[in-house]
Amino acid sequence: MLRINCPFCGERDHSEFTYGGDANIAYPELSAPLEAWIEAVYVRSNPKGPHRERWQHSDGCRLWLIVERDTLTHAITRVEPARTAIPGLMK
Template structure:
């Protein structure tokens, strides 16, 4: 069982959450080219090691938050709310 530390509810089973994806900056909609949108939506780093991710706690506080997770062993290093 994998536990994720929700900043509002505490550590909970991963089945309560939805993985949103890598935490990254969204391009400016007024100036972004189609190539920049394609890169943002479809190209992901997928590293083996520490990565910053966004998760949604659908069965709890219904908030988004970011964590740093090691994709090799699922260890979680930090947690925080997102805007």
């Protein structure tokens, strides 16, 4: 069972959260060509090991979080508010 430790609400089941995608993606400017948006939204790698993801605590405080999770074991090593997260940081 995957449990996420929300910094504001405490540890909760993942069913309270909504997955928001890869936190490492740098989205293009709004004026970017359609091809750039297709690449950013639909073309994905499937990493093995530690990975940064966006999750929203949709059934709780509703805040967006950055969750560092191992995609092989589902072990979560870090959870922080998205607004204070440093892009690309993994410890």
